[in-house]
Amino acid sequence: MKILTIDIGTGTQDILLYDSRLNIENGFKLVLPSPTMIIHSRIREATRQRRPVLLTGVMMGGGPSAWAVEAHLKAGMQVYATPTAARTLNDELEKVERLGVRLVSDDEATRLKESTTSLELRDLDLPAIWSTFDRFGVPLNDLSSVAVAVFDHGDAPPGVSDRQYRFDYLDARIRDLSSSHRNNPLSAFAYTSEDVPAIMTRLEAVARSAQGLDCPLVLMDTAPAAILGATFDPVAASRDNIIITNVGNFHTLAFRLGKSAGGNKMLIEGLFEHHTGEIDLPKLESLLRRLADGTLKHQDVFDDMGHGALIYDSIPLPLGEGDFDIIVTGPRRSMFGGKRKDGSLHPYFASPFGDMMLSGNIGLLAATADILPELAEPIHASLKGEGGAGSTPWDV
Numbered sequence: 001m002k003i004l005t006i007d008i009g010t011g012t013q014d015i016l017l018y019d020s021r022l023n024i025e026n027g028f029k030l031v032l033p034s035p036t037m038i039i040h041s042r043i044r045e046a047t048r049q050r051r052p053v054l055l056t057g058v059m060m061g062g063g064p065s066a067w068a069v070e071a072h073l074k075a076g077m078q079v080y081a082t083p084t085a086a087r088t089l090n091d092e093l094e095k096v097e098r099l100g101v102r103l104v105s106d107d108e109a110t111r112l113k114e115s116t117t118s119l120e121l122r123d124l125d126l127p128a129i130w131s132t133f134d135r136f137g138v139p140l141n142d143l144s145s146v147a148v149a150v151f152d153h154g155d156a157p158p159g160v161s162d163r164q165y166r167f168d169y170l171d172a173r174i175r176d177l178s179s180s181h182r183n184n185p186l187s188a189f190a191y192t193s194e195d196v197p198a199i200m201t202r203l204e205a206v207a208r209s210a211q212g213l214d215c216p217l218v219l220m221d222t223a224p225a226a227i228l229g230a231t232f233d234p235v236a237a238s239r240d241n242i243i244i245t246n247v248g249n250f251h252t253l254a255f256r257l258g259k260s261a262g263g264n265k266m267l268i269e270g271l272f273e274h275h276t277g278e279i280d281l282p283k284l285e286s287l288l289r290r291l292a293d294g295t296l297k298h299q300d301v302f303d304d305m306g307h308g309a310l311i312y313d314s315i316p317l318p319l320g321e322g323d324f325d326i327i328v329t330g331p332r333r334s335m336f337g338g339k340r341k342d343g344s345l346h347p348y349f350a351s352p353f354g355d356m357m358l359s360g361n362i363g364l365l366a367a368t369a370d371i372l373p374e375l376a377e378p379i380h381a382s383l384k385g386e387g388g389a390g391s392t393p394w395d396v
Contacts, residue, residue: 007360274306
């Protein structure tokens with residue numbers, strides 16, 4: 001059984017081809033520029049050439065691509081966009097037009113293609129991934145599933161903060177766990193493509209980009225995927241109560257996790273999410289300490305330009321009782337490196353199956369087993385280190 005997992009972040013897209021005949025460490029993997037970074041580079045080249053830009057396709061991740069659009073406009077160059085592509089810049093199209101972007105119909109876009117640098121926006125480029133694997137002699141024509149993670153604020157109504165809207169959504173999903181059949185609470189943020197809520201417009205756009213796929217498509221939020229994947233680090237798995245923080249290129253998220261009374265089910269006790277560029281190590285450590293002692297407030301994070309915080313268990317979680325205080329993963333985990341001051345938190349750097357960059361992919365695998373139970377048995381065996389033990393790529 002093979003499952004293609006794709007974790008799409010701001011800086012990179014991390015790809016793991018899971019094969020149940022192999023141990024996970026032997027799975028083929030790629031760490032490539034993220035789609036928004038690719039668009040960023042192409043717009044910058046159009047700016048250098050002083051060519052107008054045409055954006056078509058669907059909504060995708062913003063950040064670098066949006067910054068490149070703004071720089072292109074400031075340089076006096078024109079940007080055209082179809083309405084669906086323009087939502088990459090802002091869900092409210094009036095705000096996109098106020099930036100200076102000219103909205104065009106699909107027919108107008110067709111006429112403009114020859115006279116512009118035309119860029120098709122999409123987070124998921126399956127043909128490019130298929131082609132890359134095929135060039136290395138690895139065909140992807142026998143997949144049991146494709147699982148993709150992206151960050152989705154949700155389509156907030158006009159006048160409602162994207163950050164607040166996202167945290168209202170997270171809160172609703174977590175509180176609904178009591179009636180959920182999911183084995184792991186973090187997989188509550190994963191869906192089959194048919195079940196994506198209408199408000200999750202970026203996840204829906206990914207689903208549209210995968211039309212024609214002949215196997216089930218699983219979609220998940222990047223942040224819970226990374227945290228879920230980190231729980232499969234053996235040191236993390238040995239703790240009943242832990243705080244795991246994913247320091248991403250654009251967002252930093254921390255979950256406080258515990259075990260149910262019987263010890264057989266993971267519980268979400270609290271979380272916060274902030275923009276990595278808005279925090280330094282002292283601020284992050286302060287947030288983590290307050291998450292641990294149950295005193296962190298949503299407004300503390302929201303008013304500091306972060307997304308927010310949720311606390312479900314305010315019983316203090318003692319830090320410093322073992323070899324480490326918190327578990328850290330993510331591409332910017334080096335924030336915790338270097339010389340530490342007295343009283344600093346002691347981090348443990350999680351690397352599930354030996355690769356920190358694939359935390360999100362491992363989380364996607366675990367969530368796929370939860371929402372596609374027909375695929376669960378071999379995935380669970382692999383995540384326990386039993387699947388394909390001793391097998392090598394040339395054996396299969």
